[in-house]
Amino acid sequence: MSALCGMSINSVQHHLNALKAAGKIHHIGPTKSGRWEVLDADNADPRKAGRAGV
Known part of the structure; x- marks a missing residue:
């Protein structure tokens, strides 16, 4: 990922x-x-992602 973005490994880790x-x-x-997985605003909590209406 760092090579694709043109960043150091530490920079990628920092942003992640x-x-x-x-x-x-x-x-x-x-x-x-x-x-x-990129979470949208409605599913900001990964424990709730994919559980609509719960």
């Missing part, structure tokens, strides 16, 4: 941590084969 803390993204699955 900031997005996680703000509730904008959530990592799903194992570390190596997982994926990042």
Whole structure:
């Protein structure tokens, strides 16, 4: 990801941590084969994502 963005690894980690803390993204699955999910304003809490009406 750092090569694609033209940033250092530490910069990417910094931005990912900031997005996680703000509730904008959530990592799903194992570390190596997982994926990042971008949360919209209605699903800011990853524990509630995908559970509409609960």
